[in-house]
Amino acid sequence: MTRLGIFPVSYKVRGKKIVIVGGGVEALAKARLAVKTDAHVLVVARKIEVDFSALTATDAHIEILQEAFAMHHLDNAALVFVGDEGPDAEIAKRLTKEAGLPLNVVDQPALCDFFTPAIVDRAPISIAISSEGEAPVLARLVRAKIEALLPLHLGVLAGLAGGLRHLVEQLISSGDRRRKFYQELLASSQVEDALANGQQDKANQLANQLLVEHANVVQSVGAQRQGFVHLVGAGPGAEDLLTLRAQRVLQSADVIVHDQLVPEAVVQMGRRDAERVPVGKAKGRHSFTQKRINKLIVELAQTGKQVVRLKAGDPMIFGRAAEEIEAMDEAGVEYAIVPGITAAAAAASDAHLPVTLRNVASGVVYATAHGANDTTVTHWATLAKSGLTLGIYMGKSIMQDVAKELVAEGLSPTTPLGIVVNAGRTNSTRYLSSLAEISNEVPQLADGPAIVFVGEAVASGKWQIQMDQPVLDQNSTGGALPEIQVA
Incomplete structure (x- = not known):
């Protein structure tokens, strides 16, 4: 078993001095760290070679002395850093050892009594990551990951x-x-x-x-606790596309009411002991009506629960959030909304597709094919002809009909059409076609939710499969149309 070569501690420096010997880049780096404490920071060097003004302008507890190092500089010192080579460095090492003070010599682990960790500063909370001088760059990378997880407040x-x-x-x-x-x-x-x-x-x-x-x-006297509901966007499905706020809210939930499209891995990011209630609705199968979902989240909040209503993508885009908000308003239930990455945004990223493109597409319209009628498609055609990109949700089953109607409404048959299935996930698959090709034959697509893009900008994306290839019969010896998965 590998054992630590250091004992991690937090060292008191309030009312003391942190002494930094040197006037170069390394000394400046240590000074930037030291001024985050309540200690008086003393920088001593015969020649100050770098600019410390950014620190002296904001921190009254830093003092820069351009002089030879001497024993009196160690008076009331808590820690000593030696940041530069030279005669003062050797003097400082010797005098610090004689005074029995903790010493850190930059880039010389063997001479160090302590190491400077990578620090996550949320004063008074601090997190220190140390590699015992072996891999300081790795320690900084670990710090960056922790920084991203912890809110500034x-x-x-x-x-x-x-x-x-x-x-x-x-x-x-x-x-x-x-x-x-x-x-x-x-x-x-x-x-x-x-x-x-x-x-x-x-x-x-x-x-x-x-x-x-x-x-x-x-x-x-058994007073009733006050409940609260968060409408949370889970994003397109990948755990690392969940926002930090959504992750934090999930950790505070008593109950997580989640949709069918939210992957189990995302649901499990909630508090371990939280109750999980699936209320999924899939095409042709509604385990919960919307009215029943509204009633459920209101009743849970009224019993004092902290409720997360977890929806795929963004709750305010085709998520029927308006009905849930109306129910909570009528019941007097407090709530907040946590946005998520909507599927179309993830799909555009997967395809490297700029949905707005200078001199090609002046804007983008997101719409749902669910419940689309002739009037709706006529409107889409008008928008597409005006230079907008269409991003159509839930259009898999009626894609061919929509393509035919768009052409009938005057859109060019050669207009590019792109399809992204399972956007934002490891099994994301991308296809490129045209209105004419889709009108003639429905392609074989991977299982999963799809986003369909229509417009001239679509051609600028990076697509894996061209739909002008022969569509293979799954029962033939050739098998199904090949899919290339994106890791």
Whole structure:
């Protein structure tokens, strides 16, 4: 078993000095890190070779001395960095060792008493990633991944919780109940949303309300907790296309009410103990009516649950969110909306297709083929002839009819038509055809939801299969039309 060569600790520097010996690039890098603390930062070098003005202009606790290093520079020091080679570096190493102070020598791990980790700064929360000097670049890459996961207001949330500590001790006598309060406060998507939007007063109000609900006097009379609903866009299906906000909200949910098109892997990104309720609707099979879904999310919120209504793509684009919003408004249920990447956006990315293209397509229109009639198709044809790209959802089953009608309405038979099946997923498949070809014969497509693009800009995309190839019969020796999957 590999063991750590260092013991990770957080070192107190408030009221002390951090001494940096050197006036070059490495010294500047250490100074940028040191000024994030409450320590007085002292940079000492016989010659200052780089510009420290960006730090001195904003931080009054940094001092730049252009002079030879001496023992008195170590007075009240907590940590010492040696950033440059030269005579002062050797003096600083010797004097620091004599003074018994922790020393870090840049790029010389064998001489270091401590290492500078890659730091995720959400003061007062901090996360340090160290490779013990072996792979600092890898440590920075790990830091970048963690940075992406943690909201910038995390430190404000920590301060909010810390500011309530004495009041919590007065109102909640049980240690177990205090822990439950803090767990719910720190996981509250409503508090997070308020802080993310800079609404500190609202966050304080929500925290105080939650505290009252958890207090002994309120719990003894069985007060009903207030529920909340988030309408969340799950994106096109790939887990890494879920937004950070959606992921955070899923982690705070008591109940996840999810559609059939949302992959199980995305649903499982919710809190482990959250209840999961599938309410999927597929073509020709409705396990839940929309009215029943509306009633379900309202009733769950009214029982005090934190509910996530998880929809594929974006909830406000062909997601019937309007009906759910209306039901919640009528019932007085509070809610918020978390946008997602809609399938057409993912499809355009898969095909490297600029749906708006200078001198070719001046705009894009997203529409659903579900319920399309002659009037609808006539309107689409007018838009396409005016130079817009059409992005048509749920058009797989009526694609041939739509292509014929678009041509009948005056669109050129050679107009490019692109199809993306399972957009944004690892099994995404892309096809290129034309209105004439689709009108003549329906191609064999992969299983899964499809987005159909129509317009001159479509030709500029990168497509895997040309539909002017022979369409093969699955029962023939040649097998089905080949598909190339995108990893």
